[in-house]
Amino acid sequence: MNDCFHCGEPLRGSTLTARVEERDEPVCCSGCQAVAELIAGTGLGDFYRYRDGASVRPNNDTQSDKWRVYADPQFAAQFTRTTNQQTSVTLLIEGLRCSACSWLIDQVLRRHAGVRDVSVNAATGRASISWDGTKLDLAEIMRSIAQLGYVPHPATDETVTRALREERRDSLKRLAVAGFGMMQVMMFAVAVYSAELANEIMEPRLLSYFRMVSLLVATPVMFYAGAPILLSAWNSLRSRSIGMDVPVSIALMLAYGASVWNTFSSAGGEVYFDSVTMFIFFLTLGRFVQMSVRQHTAGVTDALARQLPSVAHRIGANGSEDVPVTSLCVGDVIQVRRGEVLPADGRLLEGDAQIDEAMLTGESLPVHRRVGDRVVAGTINVDGPISIDITALGRDTALSHIVSLMQRAQTYKPALARNADSAAARFLGYVLIGAGLTCAAWLAIDPSQAFAATLAVLVVACPCAFAIAMPAALASATASLGRHGILLTDPDALESLAKVDHIVFDKTGTLTRGELRISRCLSLTDLTEQQCLHIAALLEQASEHPLARAFAPYSDGGTVEDLQTVAGRGVQGRIDGRLYRIGTPEFVAELRQEPHRHPPQHLTGSVIMLGDEQQALAWFELTDSMRSAAPLAVSQLRSLQIESRILSGDGPEAVQAVARRCGIGEHFARCTAQQKLTHVLDLQKQGKRVGVIGDGVNDAPVLGAADVSIAMGRGAALAHASAGLVLVNDNLAALPEAVLLARRTLRIAKQNLLWAAIYNLGSIPLAALGFIPPWLAALGMSLSSIAVMLNSTRLLPRSARRNTPPPIIASAQPRETTA
Amino acid sequence: MSILFVLIPLSLALVIFAGWGFFWAVNAGQFDDLESPGWDALRDDPPPEDKSRDG
Numbered sequence: 067m068n069d070c071f072h073c074g075e076p077l078r079g080s081t082l083t084a085r086v087e088e089r090d091e092p093v094c095c096s097g098c099q100a101v102a103e104l105i106a107g108t109g110l111g112d113f114y115r116y117r118d119g120a121s122v123r124p125n126n127d128t129q130s131d132k133w134r135v136y137a138d139p140q141f142a143a144q145f146t147r148t149t150n151q152q153t154s155v156t157l158l159i160e161g162l163r164c165s166a167c168s169w170l171i172d173q174v175l176r177r178h179a180g181v182r183d184v185s186v187n188a189a190t191g192r193a194s195i196s197w198d199g200t201k202l203d204l205a206e207i208m209r210s211i212a213q214l215g216y217v218p219h220p221a222t223d224e225t226v227t228r229a230l231r232e233e234r235r236d237s238l239k240r241l242a243v244a245g246f247g248m249m250q251v252m253m254f255a256v257a258v259y260s261a262e263l264a265n266e267i268m269e270p271r272l273l274s275y276f277r278m279v280s281l282l283v284a285t286p287v288m289f290y291a292g293a294p295i296l297l298s299a300w301n302s303l304r305s306r307s308i309g310m311d312v313p314v315s316i317a318l319m320l321a322y323g324a325s326v327w328n329t330f331s332s333a334g335g336e337v338y339f340d341s342v343t344m345f346i347f348f349l350t351l352g353r354f355v356q357m358s359v360r361q362h363t364a365g366v367t368d369a370l371a372r373q374l375p376s377v378a379h380r381i382g383a384n385g386s387e388d389v390p391v392t393s394l395c396v397g398d399v400i401q402v403r404r405g406e407v408l409p410a411d412g413r414l415l416e417g418d419a420q421i422d423e424a425m426l427t428g429e430s431l432p433v434h435r436r437v438g439d440r441v442v443a444g445t446i447n448v449d450g451p452i453s454i455d456i457t458a459l460g461r462d463t464a465l466s467h468i469v470s471l472m473q474r475a476q477t478y479k480p481a482l483a484r485n486a487d488s489a490a491a492r493f494l495g496y497v498l499i500g501a502g503l504t505c506a507a508w509l510a511i512d513p514s515q516a517f518a519a520t521l522a523v524l525v526v527a528c529p530c531a532f533a534i535a536m537p538a539a540l541a542s543a544t545a546s547l548g549r550h551g552i553l554l555t556d557p558d559a560l561e562s563l564a565k566v567d568h569i570v571f572d573k574t575g576t577l578t579r580g581e582l583r584i585s586r587c588l589s590l591t592d593l594t595e596q597q598c599l600h601i602a603a604l605l606e607q608a609s610e611h612p613l614a615r616a617f618a619p620y621s622d623g624g625t626v627e628d629l630q631t632v633a634g635r636g637v638q639g640r641i642d643g644r645l646y647r648i649g650t651p652e653f654v655a656e657l658r659q660e661p662h663r664h665p666p667q668h669l670t671g672s673v674i675m676l677g678d679e680q681q682a683l684a685w686f687e688l689t690d691s692m693r694s695a696a697p698l699a700v701s702q703l704r705s706l707q708i709e710s711r712i713l714s715g716d717g718p719e720a721v722q723a724v725a726r727r728c729g730i731g732e733h734f735a736r737c738t739a740q741q742k743l744t745h746v747l748d749l750q751k752q753g754k755r756v757g758v759i760g761d762g763v764n765d766a767p768v769l770g771a772a773d774v775s776i777a778m779g780r781g782a783a784l785a786h787a788s789a790g791l792v793l794v795n796d797n798l799a800a801l802p803e804a805v806l807l808a809r810r811t812l813r814i815a816k817q818n819l820l821w822a823a824i825y826n827l828g829s830i831p832l833a834a835l836g837f838i839p840p841w842l843a844a845l846g847m848s849l850s851s852i853a854v855m856l857n858s859t860r861l862l863p864r865s866a867r868r869n870t871p872p873p874i875i876a877s878a879q880p881r882e883t884t885a
Numbered sequence: 886m887s888i889l890f891v892l893i894p895l896s897l898a899l900v901i902f903a904g905w906g907f908f909w910a911v912n913a914g915q916f917d918d919l920e921s922p923g924w925d926a927l928r929d930d931p932p933p934e935d936k937s938r939d940g
Contacts (some may be wrong), residue, residue, distance in 0.1 A: 187918040235911045242907045246900055272889070279893055283900075 071114075072102045072215075087111045094619070101215045105170065113170045133212065135377050137205035145220035146204060153184060154196035155204060159186070160217035162653045165215070168193075176208055178202055188320035193218075240291040241354050244347040247287035247339075251280050255340035277329040280339040288322050292346045294353070313497050314349065318342060320529040324517060336518060376600045378409045383451060398456045402447045411442045411463045412454035420449040444727075450631070503554040504834040519836045539818060542861035543811040550800045550807070552791055559790025561815075562774035563808035565755050567767075568701060569801075570746060570768075573714035574758035576778055577724050577798075578690040580761070582616040582672065598684040600624070602676050605639045605648045613674060616688050636674070644678055651675045654682065692724055695799040700728045702802035707759075712766075742768040759793075759801070776801070812859055818854045 071084060071091035079179040083090040084102035093099045105113055138140050142223040146155045159171065169187035171193060175184045180201030186193040195207060211218040246277045254276045256777045261268045289296075299315035378394055379401040381387045386401055391409045393402065399415065402408055408421075420432040423445045432448045435441055441454060443463040458464075493761035501520050508516035554560060574580050587595045603621035606614035614637075636649015638657070647654045649661060654677035665673040665685055676683045699711045714721045725733040735746065746768055758765070758772035769775035769789050777789035778796045794801055832838050910916065 185918070235916070238911050238916055239908055242911075243904065246904055250897070250900055275893075279897070283897070359925065701933060 070098050072098040088136050098215075101213070110170055113166050114291075133205045133209045134210055137203045138388075139203070141377075141388070142388065143205040148199055151199055152196050153199040153204075154183075154194065154222065155207075157193045157208070158212070158219045159191055159193055159211065160219065170214060171211060171216065174214060178206070178210065181207075194573070202832070205209055208473040215368050215662050237294075237350070237354050240294070241347075241350050244287050244291035244343065244350045247283050247291070248343040248347040250283045251287075251339050251343045254280050277325075277337050277339075278607065280337065281326060281329050284322070284325070284339040284343050287343045287346055288318065291350055292318060293347070295349055313501075314345075315496075318345065319519070319528070320517075321826060379403070394456060394459060396459060399453055400456060401451055401453045403451045404447060404449060406447055408441055408443050408447065408454070410454075410456045410460075411440070411458035412456045414439050414441055415455050416455045417450070417452055419447060419452045421705065422446040422448050434689075440843050464612045493623060500830065500834070507834075508836070515836050519834055539811050539815040539858045539861060542858045543807060546807055546861050547791075547804060550803050552793055552799050552800050552804050554664040554791055560808045560811055562755065563757065563791065563805055564812040566774055567708055567750055568754045569708055569710050569757040569759060570742075570749075570772070570821045571710060571712050572765050573721055573724055574690060574714055574759075575761035576759055577696045577712070577728060578692050580690065582688045583614050584686055584692040585691075586685075588666070588685040588687075590682050590684055593683060595684075598676055598686075600640060601646055601683070602648050602686065605629070605646055605676075606642055613672065613688060623635065646676065646683075648676045648679050658682075689723070690720070692727060693796070693798055695797060696724075697728045699798040699801050700730055702799075703805070706802060706805055708805065713737045713745055739765075739767050743771055746771055754755065814857060814861055818857055821853060821857070822850060867883070 070093050071086065082099050084093045084094050084099045084106070085091075086102055086106040091102065093102055096498045105111065125225055126502060146153050148154075148881055155182040157404075170738050171186050172184045175193075175195060178197070180198035181195065182198060183196045184193065185195075193211075197207065208218045258268065258273065258276055282750065289578050295311050295318070296315050301312035320339040321342050324588050325339050325342070328337050337722040351392060377388050378391050380389045380394065381399045381401055394410060400409070400412070405615070414435050416437060418437070419435045419441070421441055422432045423442075429679060440457070440686055443458075476623055505516050505520040508519050540554075540560060543560055571577050584599070587598055589595050590597050599617070600622060603617040603619075603623050604626045606617040607621055607626070624641065626641050628645075631637050634654065635653040636647055638645065638647045640646070645657065647657045651673075653664065654662070654675040655661060658679055658681065663675075663682060672687050672688045674688065676686065709732075710728070710730045712721055712725050712730055714733070714736055716735060718735040721735040722731050725731075737745065742765070746756050746758060750771075750773070757774045758768050759776040759778070760769055761778035765777075769777065773793065775789040776791045776793060778793055791804065829838060
């Protein structure tokens with residue numbers, strides 16, 4: 067029981083407990099304690115039994131209620147829609163990970179008197195809430211969600227969300243039409259074929275009736291369900307290239323056209339409605355599977371919007387007023403309070419500031435900025451309030467430039483995809499030539515057979531087995547990866563992952579947790595280390611500085627008076643009548659008026675000092691704690707012939723220390739986003755296949771350029787958006803598993819393709835020679851696709867095939883999330 | 886066999902009805918989230934307000 071019951075983080079000495087379902091469970095901080103007791107206290111303790119993974123650690127927000135601005139009806143009206151006393155809003159919910167989370171939010175919101183309807187979608191991380199506008203306001207709703215430890219944001223990307231939802235609904239409908247149509251047409255076709263098999267002559271009137279009905283059913287399948295295929299073929303023809311859909315469409319048009327002709331002509335040639343509908347159904351199914359996999363990324367589409375706040379405090383003639391960020395303009399002066407995210411780039415006007423730029427640079431410690439210095443949007447002000455003069459907004463900010471850098475980087479990528487495309491185009495070219503030759507040959511020998519044989523070649527050359535060989539393997543692999551806590555956001559990533567031979571790690575937040583922890587305490591007097599820690603924790607309890615948070619677990623109550631925070635230097639306070647200071651050695655030494663001491667050599671990382679008016683009391687060394695799974699993951703990757711290296715924005719000592727403990731030989735410190743990008747591109751030029759794993763916004767460009775990019779689940783949303791894989795639980799140990807699974811997937815996909823190829827190569831000559839009657843082609847087509855499907859299910863996790871007992875959440879380790 | 890001339894249009898009518906039903910369900914958002922509604926079954930009635938939880 068070394069992990070927090072609520073958030074799954076290590077306890078780090080915390081002795082706090084939360085009472086949940088008649089048991090005392092350990093928690094890591096008072097925030098988690100409050101949330102866990104709130105959840106249990108309202109009778110929602112079931113949440114812990116059904117959730118998929120550890121929950122979000124709540125921010126210990128001591129600042130004034132930031133949801134208050136949403137109480138202003140005019141301000142809230144930007145995000146809400148109001149009709150007849152009913153107000154509704156769509157909120158993006160940060161930290162919403164699984165269905166149990168959405169259940170919890172749903173339950174809590176429904177307890178409010180005015181709430182009419184709540185629907186929380188775990189897949190897209192969005193909640194739609196409607197309520198009685200006279201009884202409740204938006205602020206109240208957002209506050210309730212925030213109390214649970216989630217962060218609500220008003221959704222500003224309504225159009226994107228709607229487009230994705232429409233796409234999904236649309237393809238579902240097409241799939242249904244194709245499925246229904248296929249079943250109906252097949253029913254009629256079987257009747258006709260069985261008559262043929264039994265050498266019976268069907269009554270001509272009945273036969274033409276069957277054909278008419280088949281035509282009736284096949285037409286919507288062809289022109290509604292098949293529309294995307296036909297359109298995509300038309301588009302690729304217009305851009306003078308041969309896409310996958312071109313031969314497919316030619317075959318479909320030929321088969322459909324000929325069948326219509328034969329239905330109405332008195333000559334009574336063959337009809338192929340069964341082949342047409344079945345073909346369209348399997349193609350649509352393949353597309354649907356691919357789209358579902360792709361849409362998993364929907365939740366992170368407005369990553370940028372989520373990073374920047376929607377409210378700013380503008381300082382005007384009448385003091386400070388809360389305005390939406392969209393109404394700011396360059397030259398405005400805004401105030402940014404402690405713990406808030408900067409909404410725009412600007413110059414610091416008054417006072418020094420501590421800015422957490424981890425999102426941008428990966429630097430784990432806040433940076434000290436002076437008056438006149440430039441500060442950028444997306445970074446966090448960790449100290450007292452600052453005011454800034456806006457120099458850039460929205461698209462012009464440094465953050466936006468990183469985003470566009472990332473988008474450009476993505477154009478470096480498609481080497482592998484290009485190869486696959488060109489191979490497919492060549493193959494399809496041969497198919498068209500083969501069909502043309504068949505047609506010419508049969509015209510010379512027996513013109514009456516020419517059409518049937520040509521069509522057979524076209525149909526048989528692009529069978530569903532080919533169409534679903536990759537998607538089927540991918541779908542199974544996606545399910546399997548989900549079991550390991552990995553979310554596949556880009557289907558191509560799996561293929562690349564199987565071939566990767568270098569993995570580049572970011573340090574902060576990837577190999578390490580991205581949070582500071584006290585690694586050593588050196589007492590200089592006869593005080594015990596515990597006593598020093600208690601004094602330090604008391605002094606630091608009010609500070610928002612990341613260094614201060616490291617002391618929180620050691621706090622055990624007590625009072626401190628005259629607490630003063632000196633930005634960038636430290637904290638001073640009086641405990642039991644004695645005046646103490648904690649902070650930089652210079653700051654602490656000033657109190658006793660003597661020159662400061664240098665920290666002992668063996669203390670690496672960030673060193674701070676505790677002292678009183680007489681003497682220096684203790685040194686504290688704070689380091690970013692390494693993820694325990696990191697060394698194992700690196701050594702397992704090595705056994706898979708994958709080399710690891712570190713590219714970090716952090717200082718050399720910190721990088722070296724982590725590299726040594728993980729057993730990574732090659733490491734590079736103080737890399738900017740641009741340098742990381744160049745480094746990876748250089749590696750790729752040497753013919754290496756590079757995987758990049760990172761978490762920050764600064765990693766986004768390099769993630770975009772990598773052959774395969776992996777983001778940490780708790781990392782920046784922007785990193786998710788440019789990553790092919792997301793490690794949902796930040797569990798590095800899943801990485802070697804993912805590589806193994808990717809290799810297995812590729813092997814199985816290859817088997818699928820091989821099987822499809824054998825089937826095709828065998829059947830094309832037979833079809834060209836006119837030996838394959840339609841019913842045999844249909845049967846062969848079905849059997850080959852079933853074989854492919856069955857082969858792909860081998861990738862499914864074993865437990866998914868058997869009956870698994872329902873997971874019971876113990877508190878010990880982070881859970882896997884089923885994607 | 887002339888019964889087929891009645892039965893097949895009937896079956897087509899059924900298919901159209903089923904298709905219409907499916908379209909309606911899709912448009913009404915029945916397929917938008919296939920996971921969360923499964924949890925609705927676990928929803929208990931709210932506990933009695935006055936009863937204290939620690940017993």
